[in-house]
Amino acid sequence: xxxxxxxxxxxxxxxxxxxxxxxxxxxxxxxxxxxxxxxxxxxxxxxxxxxxxxxxxxxxxxxxxxxxxxxxxxxxxxxxxxxxxxxxxxxxxxxxxxxxxxxxxxxxxxxxxxxxxxxxxxxxxxxxxxxxxxxxxxxxxxxxxxxxxxxxxxxxxxxxxxxxxxxxxxxxxxxxxxxxxxxxxxxxxxxxxxxxxxxxxxxxxxxxxxxxxxxxxxxxxxxxxxxxxxxxxxxxxxxxxxxxxxxxxxxx
Amino acid sequence: xxxxxxxxxxxxxxxxxxxxxxxxxxxxxxxxxxxxxxxxxxxxxxxxxxxxxxxxxxxxxxxxxxxxxxxxxxxxxxxxxxxxxxxxxxxxxxxxxxxxxxxxxxxxxxxxxxxxxxxxxxxxxxxxxxxxxxxxxxxxxxxxxxxxxxxxxxxxxxxxxxxxxxxxxxxxxxxxxxxxxxxxxxxxxxxxxxxxxxxxxxxxxxxxxxxxxxxxxxxxxxxxxxxxxxxxxxxxxxxxxxxxxxxxxxxx
Numbered sequence: 160x161x162x163x164x165x166x167x168x169x170x171x172x173x174x175x176x177x178x179x180x181x182x183x184x185x186x187x188x189x190x191x192x193x194x195x196x197x198x199x200x201x202x203x204x205x206x207x208x209x210x211x212x213x214x215x216x217x218x219x220x221x222x223x224x225x226x227x228x229x230x231x232x233x234x235x236x237x238x239x240x241x242x243x244x245x246x247x248x249x250x251x252x253x254x255x256x257x258x259x260x261x262x263x264x265x266x267x268x269x270x271x272x273x274x275x276x277x278x279x280x281x282x283x284x285x286x287x288x289x290x291x292x293x294x295x296x297x298x299x300x301x302x303x304x305x306x307x308x309x310x311x312x313x314x315x316x317x318x319x320x321x322x323x324x325x326x327x328x329x330x331x332x333x334x335x336x337x338x339x340x341x342x343x344x345x346x347x348x349x350x351x352x353x354x355x356x357x358x359x360x361x362x363x364x365x366x367x368x369x370x371x372x373x374x375x376x377x378x379x380x381x382x383x384x385x386x387x388x389x390x391x392x393x394x395x396x397x398x399x400x401x402x403x404x405x406x407x408x409x410x411x
Numbered sequence: 412x413x414x415x416x417x418x419x420x421x422x423x424x425x426x427x428x429x430x431x432x433x434x435x436x437x438x439x440x441x442x443x444x445x446x447x448x449x450x451x452x453x454x455x456x457x458x459x460x461x462x463x464x465x466x467x468x469x470x471x472x473x474x475x476x477x478x479x480x481x482x483x484x485x486x487x488x489x490x491x492x493x494x495x496x497x498x499x500x501x502x503x504x505x506x507x508x509x510x511x512x513x514x515x516x517x518x519x520x521x522x523x524x525x526x527x528x529x530x531x532x533x534x535x536x537x538x539x540x541x542x543x544x545x546x547x548x549x550x551x552x553x554x555x556x557x558x559x560x561x562x563x564x565x566x567x568x569x570x571x572x573x574x575x576x577x578x579x580x581x582x583x584x585x586x587x588x589x590x591x592x593x594x595x596x597x598x599x600x601x602x603x604x605x606x607x608x609x610x611x612x613x614x615x616x617x618x619x620x621x622x623x624x625x626x627x628x629x630x631x632x633x634x635x636x637x638x639x640x641x642x643x644x645x646x647x648x649x650x651x652x653x654x655x656x657x658x659x660x661x662x663x
Contacts, residue, residue, distance in 0.1 A: 172614070179613075221611045243659055353659045357609035357629045357652035359473045361431075362424070375627035375652070377609045400609035400627070407495055407605045407659045 171212035174203055178217060182233055189235035193223060221373040221401065234401065239310065243353055243407040268310075272302040272367075273330050277319050284316045287382055288390050295319035297328055299337070302367065309368045310402040315394045321346060337392065338383070346391045348383035355379050355405065360397070368399045375400045423464035426455055430469060434485055441487035445475060473625040473653065486653065491562065495605055495659040520562075524554040524619075525582050529571050536568045539634055540642050547571035549580055551589070554619065561620045562654040568645045573598060589644065590635070598643045600635035607631050607657065612649070620651045627652045 168176070178194075181187055194202065199210035214231050217223045225231050279293040288296070296316045303311040315337060317327060326332045327340050338348050356378045360370055368376070376397050383392040420428070430446075433439055446454065451462035466483050469475045477483050531545040540548070548568045555563040567589060569579060578584045579592050590600050608630045612622055620628070628649050635644040 216614070219611055220613055243661065347663075349663050351661055351663065355607060355629070355657040355659070356655070357627050359471060359625050359627065361472055362468070373611050375609050375611065377607075377629075403608070405607040407607070407661075409495065409603055409659075409661065411599075411601050411603065 170203070170205055171209045171216065174199060174205070174210070174213035175216035178213065179220075179222060182217075182222060187233045189233055191233045192229075193217075193231045193233065195230055219373045221375075224371045224373075239305065239403050241403055241405050243351075243405060267306065269304045270301050271304055272300065274298075274300040275328060275330055277328075280316065284393055287393050288316065288318055290318050290320075297322050299327070305402065308399075308402065310399045312364065312367060312397040313394055314396075315392055317341075317392050321391065341383070341385070341391055346385040346389070348385055348391060350384040350388070352382045352384070353379055353407075354381075357400065364397055368397070370399060370401075377403060377405070379405070422455070422457055423461045423468065426451060426457070426462070426465035427468035430465065431472075431474060434469075434474060439485045441485055443485045444481075445469075445483045445485065447482055471625050473627075476623045476625075491557065491655050493655055493657050495603075495657060519558065521556045522553050523556055524552065526550075526552040527580060527582055529580075532568065536645055539645050540568065540570055542570050549574050551579070557654065560651075560654070562651045564616065564619060564649040566647045568647075569643060573643060593635075593637070593643055598637040598641070600643060601638055602636040602640070604634045604636070605631055606633075609652065616649055620649070622651060622653075629655060629657070631657070 178187075187193060193214065196207055196210040196214070199205065199213060200207060203210070214223070214225075218225060218231070222234060223231050224234055276298045277295050278298050280288065280290060280296040282292050284296060285292040285294060290296075295318075297319050299313075299315040299317075301313055302309055303313070317337075321344065322328055322341075325340055325344055327337055332340060341348060357375050358378065360368065360374070360376045364370070364376055365374075370376070377400050379394075379396040379398065381392075381394045381396070382390055383394070385391045430439075439445060445466065448459055448462040448466070451457065451465060452459060455462070466475070466477075470477060470483070474486060475483050476486055528550045529547050530550050532540065532542060532548045534544050536548060537544040537546060542548075547570075549571050551565075551567040551569075553565055554561055555565070569589075573596065574580055574593075577592055577596055579589055584592060593600060609627050610630065612620065612626070612628045616622070616628055617626075622628070629652050631646075631648040631650065633644075633646045633648065634642055635646070637643045
């Protein structure tokens with residue numbers, strides 16, 4: 160997109176630039192194997208360390224990934240498209256489908272590592288939910304797995320006083336998910352705020368999402384509001400950035 | 412947020428965990444200097460390499476940053492809050508202010524590295540703008556700098572046939588920015604689509620945004636549509652993830 164510095168670049172950088180250009184031009188498609196260290200040494204007349212550095216540059220940019228013993232491959236990016244707005248439209252979750260089913264097109268998203276607990280609210284959560292610090296919250300953890308690859312960790316926090324005794328406090332909430340059940344409780348979400356950030360994963364996140372090196376995570380903190388601006392849920396999500404595109408559509 | 416594996420962890424990992432917990436507890440605030448290698452060696456009875464690895468873990472997670480000769484410091488995160496929806500409301504840019512001025516609260520965002528060119532459209536741009544590949548587009552590059560720190564690179568693409576002769580093709584567009592000028596041309600943007608991703612930066616992006624190690628970028632590709640769904644601009648943005656929180660508000 161932009162031209163690079165112009166000043167004399169080190170050799171490994173020029174080799175990385177050439178490989179990156181070839182990938183962008185489609186010469187190496189998603190999943191294709193790149194030339195190995197030996198190939199690069201022969202083609203460019205460089206030492207093994209230089210060839211390795213060149214491949215390392217592309218790896219740290221997240222364009223390619225190394226598979227043990229097999230070589231270095233162009234990452235396939237066939238992301239889940241997550242529609243922030245239409246995905247949460249009431250007709251979907253009102254009809255008893257999970258809000259997530261809108262994302263998956265023909266692919267199957269499986270939920271695992273589900274856990275439910277009641278805990279005192281941490282300060283940042285209490286502030287958003289407008290409850291006192293240490294008031295009890297219902298905490299729901301789960302992980303979403305797409306075609307065997309974990310792609311998303313989600314943790315929902317709901318004021319325990321609001322959801323006590325409801326299906327929301329059970330591991331299996333049945334059809335419709337959290338929002339349909341909030342609706343049954345007279346707490347239908349009518350407004351959402353999503354805050355999006357990005358950072359490198361912690362080792363625990365990298366492990367649970369099976370992230371390869373050079374893959375950041377996106378963080379979405381979603382707050383659901385019922386009528387009169389009453390906050391009813393905070394959902395902290397950690398997404399594999401190599402698996403997601405977030406889409407937001409809105410009018411001027 | 413989540414508990415880590417539980418199985419025996421290497422020593423550097425346990426030291427990193429303890430430091431991370433201390434940072435989260437506020438024991439080391441934003442900008443504070445962490446204990447150095449010598450301090451950690453003495454406190455935990457470990458070798459220099461172990462102390463270095465522990466600090467390296469936090470650095471690769473983007474929680475701390477190393478400053479040459481001065482030590483390792485907790486990152487300050489006082490992000491720009493970018494409001495996807497209200498930020499683009501017509502009243503703002505219609506009134507002759509730049510859409511960006513809504514973001515900055517009391518802080519000053521400066522534009523530099525402005526460049527305007529006419530180029531044949533790349534295929535992905537032509538597809539979105541609904542023009543033929545190689546049709547001419549007006550390309551506007553610029554960089555946004557906050558308090559001396561570059562935070563955002565933006566490149567807008569507009570069909571050259573639509574904007575020929577207008578202020579949009581000049582380096583200084585005058586008050587109101589691109590959207591106000593599109594309005595003058597009868598091409599008022601009424602709908603926006605934003606697609607958000609994250610990845611590690613290229614070396615060129617890291618250089619232009621002065622990113623420290625372990626900092627990913629967020630990518631926003633925004634398409635502006637005039638009446639009848641006519642695409643009038645694509646804006647590809649590269650954001651320093653340590654400087655931004657994106658916020659989207661919408662109704663169910």
